[in-house]
Amino acid sequence: MSPPNVSPDWYNPPPYDQWEDAQPHPMWAQARSECPIIETPGNEWAPDPTFSTHTFADADRVMRDSETFTATINGESMAPFMGELMLGMDGDEHRRYRGIVAQAFKRSAIERWKPELIDGVLTRLLDELAPAGRGDLVASLTSKYPVQVICGIVGVPMEDHEQFNEWADQINHGPLRPDPGMAASAAMVEYLEPLVEARRAEPTGDLLSELVHAEVDGERLTDGKLYGFLRLLLPAGAETTYRLFGSCLSGLLTHPEVMDRVVEDRSLVAPLIEETLRWDSSVPMVSRRATVDTEIGGCPVRSGSPVTVFAGSANHDESRWADPAAWDIDREPQAHMAFGTGAHQCLGMHLARVELDAGINAVLDRLPDLRLDEAFPPPVVTGYAFRGPKTLPATWSP
Numbered sequence: 001m002s003p004p005n006v007s008p009d010w011y012n013p014p015p016y017d018q019w020e021d022a023q024p025h026p027m028w029a030q031a032r033s034e035c036p037i038i039e040t041p042g043n044e045w046a047p048d049p050t051f052s053t054h055t056f057a058d059a060d061r062v063m064r065d066s067e068t069f070t071a072t073i074n075g076e077s078m079a080p081f082m083g084e085l086m087l088g089m090d091g092d093e094h095r096r097y098r099g100i101v102a103q104a105f106k107r108s109a110i111e112r113w114k115p116e117l118i119d120g121v122l123t124r125l126l127d128e129l130a131p132a133g134r135g136d137l138v139a140s141l142t143s144k145y146p147v148q149v150i151c152g153i154v155g156v157p158m159e160d161h162e163q164f165n166e167w168a169d170q171i172n173h174g175p176l177r178p179d180p181g182m183a184a185s186a187a188m189v190e191y192l193e194p195l196v197e198a199r200r201a202e203p204t205g206d207l208l209s210e211l212v213h214a215e216v217d218g219e220r221l222t223d224g225k226l227y228g229f230l231r232l233l234l235p236a237g238a239e240t241t242y243r244l245f246g247s248c249l250s251g252l253l254t255h256p257e258v259m260d261r262v263v264e265d266r267s268l269v270a271p272l273i274e275e276t277l278r279w280d281s282s283v284p285m286v287s288r289r290a291t292v293d294t295e296i297g298g299c300p301v302r303s304g305s306p307v308t309v310f311a312g313s314a315n316h317d318e319s320r321w322a323d324p325a326a327w328d329i330d331r332e333p334q335a336h337m338a339f340g341t342g343a344h345q346c347l348g349m350h351l352a353r354v355e356l357d358a359g360i361n362a363v364l365d366r367l368p369d370l371r372l373d374e375a376f377p378p379p380v381v382t383g384y385a386f387r388g389p390k391t392l393p394a395t396w397s398p
Contacts, residue, residue: 007039007040007041008034008038010027010030011040012027013027018384019383019385020382020386022382022383022384024284024313028312028313029313031054032055032318036053036054036297037051037052037297039052050307051306052308053307054310054314055314056314056317062288062307065342066090066343068290069290069291070090070289070291071089071288071344073287073306074088074287075087075088077175077287078174080185081174081181081185082174082232083227083228084222084224085228090343095343097225100214100229101229101347102347104207105348107350110354113149113153114358117152118354121158123362125141126362126363126366128140129141130366130367130396133396133397136391136392136394137393137394138389142249142392143165144165145245146241146242146245147161147164147168147234147242149351149355150237153207154206154234155204166184167234167235168235169239170184172235185231188230188234189231192227196208196226200212208230237348237351240282241282241348241351242388243388244282245355245356245360246388247282247389248273248276248356248359249360249389249392250379250380250392251272251275252360255327263364272329273360274333277336277339278315279324279325280312280388281338283386284383284385284387285308285310286311287309289306290307367394368397371395373394379393
């Protein structure tokens with residue numbers, strides 16, 4: 001086995017305080033070309049040396065082999081902010097607890113939420129936005145839509161969605177900003193406690209009721225696991241999809257010729273979504289830890305080493321996609337890594353696709369002649385751990 005490449009001079013992951021504005025794709029492209037497995041030394045944030053993968057084949061190998069590459073590292077990093085976390089479980093324990101929420105996130109189950117909840121949220125938001133004729137689609141639409149949907153599914157008051165969006169952002173960024181992350185975690189539990197007690201006394205048919213009364217091996221969920229589920233579901237259901245929605249709209253707004261085609265032919269919405277997921281997924285990196293001495297791509301990896309799978313890089317693998325940096329909705333479809341793969345493949349992938357399909361169609365229906373607002377710079381998708389456009393200034397016919 002050949003040794004990994006140890007942090008070449010050009011391989012410079014951004015400092016944590018620059019993650020939100022980072023543009024890592026050029027660095028990842030060079031890694032795929034010159035040294036797909038890289039070992040970076042420890043630092044004050046991550047004391048252990050970390051191995052990083054950049055190709056599709058290596059990402060697929062690590063994500064599918066949960067015995068050799070455990071997900072428990074996610075529990076270690078996020079436990080202070082999310083509690084007992086399903087993302088940090090493996091094996092039989094993970095299968096048992098994943099099964100509790102898996103039924104609620106099947107495609108058939110998600111479809112029942114579309115007519116009243118998903119379409120209803122979009123109608124209310126676009127009723128407010130459409131008459132203006134111009135606005136920031138992130139501030140007015142994409143950042144509000146998915147969090148209201150997940151609040152409705154879980155069963156928390158939708159009027160508090162802005163507070164949940166703020167908590168979600170602070171919890172997701174907890175490892176980078178611990179004090180706000182811990183405060184948001186505690187505040188979310190304090191808010192949820194009376195709702196949980198109410199569902200224990202009288203179930204209402206929402207997901208919160210199902211979680212409160214769910215049993216694993218004949219026992220109800222402990223409070224630790226229950227609030228761990230909720231602190232995972234609410235942020236995950238809010239932040240990741242709103243960023244994806246923004247990236248879909250960014251692709252359309254910066255490619256007006258594609259916008260015109262999709263307006264006329266809505267069968268193109270589905271390939272548009274899949275191409276955006278491949279082109280710039282909202283969660284481009286996943287963490288694992290080696291459980292034994294092993295190898296990835298012929299390079300030795302020591303037992304106990306953290307492994308960062310750059311799914312965003314894997315989705316640009318030149319051996320799998322021609323001109324991968326281009327946003328091309330006419331590509332032949334094939335599997336990507338936007339939702340991961342293996343035992344921990346994202347449970348929310350069906351909800352995300354349904355929300356994106358409904359959202360894009362509603363925008364094209366309700367905001368005719370949609371174009372970039374030329375008074376502002378064009379939108380840019382940014383980020384290292386989470387990616388999406390910060391603003392989407394646009395105009396349309398009111």
